[in-house]
Structures are given as structure tokens and as C-alpha cells.
Amino acid sequence: MALLKADHIHVYYGSIHAVKGVSFEVNEGEVVTLIGANGAGKSTVLNTVSGLLHPRSGSIEFEGKDLKGMPPHKIVEHGLAQCPEGRRIFLQMTVEDNLEMGAFTQPGSTIAGGIADVYKRFPRLEERRRQVAGTLSGGEQQMLAMGRALMSRPKLLMLDEPSMGLAPILVEQIFDIIRELHKAGTTILLVEQNAQAALSVADRAYVLETGTVSLSGTGAELMASDKVREAYLGG
């Protein structure tokens, strides 16, 4: 049984039909990526899974349970965390307070351990623990956003363009972290513009085009596909 299963979801912003019957699955332990151009509907899909948006039709199931009508905070409690596009860390709060917010659904006794785990993965954050998040560099902010999402010990981690706006070396580092998380057994749904990097870490991938899935397959298959090469990998 798939961990997450979206079945023909349609999502609208008022009269704008942004997601038109998208279906996909994420199995336990997999890294699945959604790639596609600007405005294809990738963030809309993630925000719908997180409960910030509601599908007009179609269903989303997590561990076989229908998420329909479930408020976003309950969805987090069920083990679905999202690290949103543009990071959206709490800029006026300290690094450590941001991490603590990530653990909002967790029992108080586990928070210190969770923070220690994040610091082990991102030692830079520990050096800056008392610093206000708004003063971090872009790369550090991305690490904080990922660390914060991990604080809820999610069964499924959704990452929306974690490499956005980062220098190549930092992009490399972010994808290394995704590989490490994968190896440790974390299930990941990754949204990316950087198709090359995303396909190289992904077990499976879906290509989203103006609100519909135009292609899907294993990472290697899509990497080899002419259509993907032309449109997303620069020929």
C-alpha cells in the first residue's frame, strides 16, 4: 500500500484551475520527485497535501486514511511535514525557537533530543543557535527550514524547491543531505526546478505540465527520456 496516494485531484484558486486531475503515489522509503516548469502546479499539489488548500474533487490518502477536511495542524500530527517554498522560517525568532516550533506536535520530553539530531546533521545551525533566523545566510536558512521540518519526525517529508536561490556548492550539499535522509529511511516527496539533480536522487519521478502529469517513471527512465532532456535538462 502506498504511504501517500493522490487520486485525480483538482485544485482551483477561485476560477483558476491550477491542478487538473493529478494522481501520484509515494511508497514508504522512496524519494519521489515532482518536476516541472514555473507555474506547473507543483507547490499547489504540496499545499493541497498539507491541507492549506482543498481539492475540489479527487482524494488524498495517507496510510490509507482519507485526508479530506483535515485541518493542516492535524495533518502534521499524522506525520506529514512540509518544508515550504521560499523557506518561510520565522525570521524574527532564534534558530532554536524555529526548531522548537517544528516540534510543536511532539511531546516536550523529545524536543531536546530532536534538536540535538538536527544539530548533528547541520552543525552550522548549532553555532548559530541563539541567532535570530533573519540574520542567517540563504544556505543556513534552507538548512534551518529542513531541520525544522524534520523536528516533527515525519513519516513523509515534503520539500518544495530546497535548492532555490543557492550557489552550486550549496545545492550539492542540500542534495547530499537528501541522499543521507533517504539512506536513513526517510520517505521524501521532492519538488524541484533543478530536474537533473532531482532525478539523480529520485527513485521515481512525475513531470507536471500546466496542472497535469505528462510523464512518470523511475528517475533513470526520465533522465533518459528525450522529452525530459529537451524540456528540463537543457537538451
Added chain:
Amino acid sequence: MSFLSNVISGISLGSIYAIIALGYTMVYGIAKMLNFAHGDVIMVGAYVCFFAVSAYNLPPVIGVLLAVALCTALGMLIERMAYKPLRQAPSLAVLITAIGVSYFLQNAALLWWGSDPKKFPAFIVVGEQNGVSLFGGQLRITYVAIVTVVACVAIMAGLIAFTGKTKMGKAMRACSEDKGAAQLMGINVNATISMTFAIGSALAAIAGVLMCSAYDTLLPTTGSMPGIKAFTAAVFGGIGSIPGAFLGGLLLGVIQIFTQAYLSQELADAIVFAVLIVVLLVKPTGLLGKQIQEKV
């Protein structure tokens, strides 16, 4: 000696403004709305305490606790009924609704409690005395003034500790910065906003009791002007900022008493607002305001 006595009245009046302004600023900071009915919750708190003490002969402490409890519930009810359905609406719609709630409360009070002024009982006394005299009777400090200033400082310190140290308080700050991101952390934003209204309204009840203890006439419109002044104080100090509301409230009280004493009794309010305008021209975010906040 009259100078010192003016300073003391200014600080004690300012402390009342500050307590009201703290409620305003908490609600604005998290819900990003101006709850113009805040001043009228003050009035309701004062009436509840008045009836508990004067009509039912309950001990003043019980009267205050009742006022706090009922205003807390009232604040949450107002949020639930009037503001929550407008969460996605333009801020102008919310503002107009808040003004409507304010008039609703004033008129409900008029209907239930009548238009005749009530004389609020003086219960902050020690023995028969309502204050202490210093310098052979030249300077008088009322116990109400002392209690007001102490309560104000304690409330501000409590709010700073709450928002800075507790999980719930930090969640409020997270909601204040980015509600969507807060939801993605598993924070129940609706419950957090409701709690902010509960805190703000509890503070309004305390302010109402203290204000009517100092200036003893109670009318359905009693909360209206202090509400507006306290809102001014919150903007003056930097809306959304807890120390800003405190500072703004104190300064407003002192400026008001000094203009009344040395310039003009009639023009005092006009001068108070003129000072506000000048401050905002020089520093649009208010004295302690941080970044440019959303314009209202």
C-alpha cells in the same frame, strides 16, 4: 510638589492606557486586525465588577475575577462569531465589523444597564484610607494608583515572559510572522488567535476595574475614549510591540496630564493626538516598532 503629583497622575493614567494598549497590541500582532471593540470590553468588565460588588455584595476580589472570566469568554465569543468568518476577507471588512461590534456592545449595555451613570465603589482601600499622604499632606498617592502601576508592570513582564519563553507564546509569535508556515508546523492557528483574544480581553477587564476605581463614573460609553487613546498609545509605541505598548501608554498618560495641567484642559486631547501625528511623521513605525507593518 504639584509637578510631582502630576507626574504620578500621569504615570497612573498612563498605566491604565498601557494595560489596554497591551491587549490591543497582542491582538493586532497575532490576528493582524484592529479590534475596535476592545474598549467596550473594558466597559463590560467594569460593569460586571460593579454589579458583583455593589448589587450582589460579593467581595471585590471575586468581582474582579468574575469580570476577568466573563470578559475572557466575551472576547473569545466575539472573535468566534464576528471575526473568524472574515479570516479571508479584506481588512476593511474586518475593521467595519469591529466598529459594529463596538456599537453593539455599547447599545447592549445601554439596554441592560441603563444610561444613568453608576458610581463605581472605591474598594482599593486600607482601613478607611484610599491612599497615603507624603510631605505633610502636600503629595497624595492613592492606593489605586499604586496598584495600577504595579499591575501594569507585572502584566508587561508576564507577557514578555509568556511570548518569549513558553511554547504557546512562541507559537503566537510564529502565527504573527507567517500563519501558513505556522500551520505547517502543526500549530492550530484558529486556537492561537482565540487565545490571543482571551488574553487581550482579560487585560481589558483588569483595565476596566482599575480605570473605574480611579475615575469612578461608569457609563456604557466609558470604554470608548480610553480604548481609542490606548490604540493611539499602541501605535505610538509601535503596534505589535509589547514594550512599545507599555512605553506608549505611559507617555500618553503623562503627556495628557501635563497638557491638562499646564496648557489647556479643553485642548488636551487635541494636543495628545498632535504629538502622535508628529511622532508618526518622524518614525512611521512608532517608537519601538520594528519593520514597516501593514498599513491600516
